[in-house]
Amino acid sequence: MIIVLKPNTSEENITRVENQVKARGLDTHIVRGTEMTIIGCIGDTTLIDPRLFEVDSCVDKVMHVQEPYKLANRAFHPEDSVVDIAGVKIGGGHLGLIAGPCSVESYEQVLEIAKAAKASGANLLRGGAFKPRTSPYSFQGLGVEGLDILCAVREEVGLPIVTELMSPQYLDLFNEKVDLIQIGARNMQNFDLLKQLGQVDKPILLKRGLNATYEEWIMSAEYIMASGNENVILCERGIRTFETYTRNTLDLQSVPVLHKKTHLPVVIDPSHAGGKWWLVEPMAKAAVAAGADGLMVEVHNNPECALCDGAQSLKPEKYDELIRQVKQIAEVVGKTL
Ligand code: PEP
Numbered sequence: 001m002i003i004v005l006k007p008n009t010s011e012e013n014i015t016r017v018e019n020q021v022k023a024r025g026l027d028t029h030i031v032r033g034t035e036m037t038i039i040g041c042i043g044d045t046t047l048i049d050p051r052l053f054e055v056d057s058c059v060d061k062v063m064h065v066q067e068p069y070k071l072a073n074r075a076f077h078p079e080d081s082v083v084d085i086a087g088v089k090i091g092g093g094h095l096g097l098i099a100g101p102c103s104v105e106s107y108e109q110v111l112e113i114a115k116a117a118k119a120s121g122a123n124l125l126r127g128g129a130f131k132p133r134t135s136p137y138s139f140q141g142l143g144v145e146g147l148d149i150l151c152a153v154r155e156e157v158g159l160p161i162v163t164e165l166m167s168p169q170y171l172d173l174f175n176e177k178v179d180l181i182q183i184g185a186r187n188m189q190n191f192d193l194l195k196q197l198g199q200v201d202k203p204i205l206l207k208r209g210l211n212a213t214y215e216e217w218i219m220s221a222e223y224i225m226a227s228g229n230e231n232v233i234l235c236e237r238g239i240r241t242f243e244t245y246t247r248n249t250l251d252l253q254s255v256p257v258l259h260k261k262t263h264l265p266v267v268i269d270p271s272h273a274g275g276k277w278w279l280v281e282p283m284a285k286a287a288v289a290a291g292a293d294g295l296m297v298e299v300h301n302n303p304e305c306a307l308c309d310g311a312q313s314l315k316p317e318k319y320d321e322l323i324r325q326v327k328q329i330a331e332v333v334g335k336t337l
């Protein structure tokens with residue numbers, strides 16, 4: 001971090017600001033120009049809020065020269081993180097294939113989809129029990145009953161389950177029953193919820209917010225990690241752009257960018273990105289080719305009658321076709337299933 005002082009700051013004020021920096025456990029390096037003086041701060045500045053110095057009347061601006069995140073930063077953790085979800089690994093060459101309906105509708109529905117998805121090669125089962133819907137009049141999910149259905153299907157089929165937590169109210173219940181806790185796009189910056197996730201010992205799938213920058217998204221992962229839970233997987237699910245033909249715009253660049261900036265696994269959700277079932281296959285294949293550590297795909301046995309997101313759901317036969325091709329691409333890019 002560097003602190004640029006206003007032109008002609010007195011020696012007395014330079015020393016005063018320098019002492020404030022030192023009081024926070026950092027060393028300083030002073031660069032004196034003809035008019036301007038810059039204080040370079042040496043040490044771990046990730047925990048220091050630049051605004052502490054910006055309010056000083058002698059300070060012109062404060063700039064971070066390092067990223068503001070540490071635990072998620074690849075610079076401090078060069079090897080890929082591998083997250084273990086009840087025995088299923090994601091990251092560092094292990095591909096996670098998460099499949100299932102948008103919402104849990106009934107035991108029979110989830111069971112049929114889970115059996116088919118597993119036969120195709122899926123290694124994790126998704127299904128929303130608590131649904132974040134834009135309209136309060138839309139189906140809100142079966143809640144705790146939906147969670148119990150997922151658990152019953154896990155017993156029957158043997159796939160670990162992934163489902164979205166929206167409120168800290170159900171934290172203990174999720175910690176007890178869910179294998180991978182999903183934090184949805186709308187809650188990516190629900191900082192109170194993120195901080196609570198340090199208290200669970202289950203891994204977290206953190207979706208990208210609707211219009212979050214990479215740094216905002218990584219900072220949300222940092223919240224979870226700093227609170228004590230380092231098992232975080234990032235999930236790109238499309239972002240808001242000016243384009244309205246598709247539900248969102250899939251930012252595939254997020255895969256190499258996040259791999260460069262962080263050591264966390266990156267999963268792509270092509271279903272919520274495009275919002276159309278026929279976009280899922282090409283985007284899923286492109287994601288694996290780009291180095292994604294996994295895919296989250298919505299699969300429904302009767303999409304026409306789905307209570308949520310039928311238009312973007314693949315029928316089990318289409319999912320099967322997709323995974324057959326994904327396996328070939330995975331081999332080329334050195335990923336194991
Ligand atoms: C979902 O996966 O069911 C979901 C609601 O996704 P997102 O939070 O990405 O919109």
Ligand code: MN
Pocket residue numbers: 102103272298308309
């Ligand atoms: Mn959905």
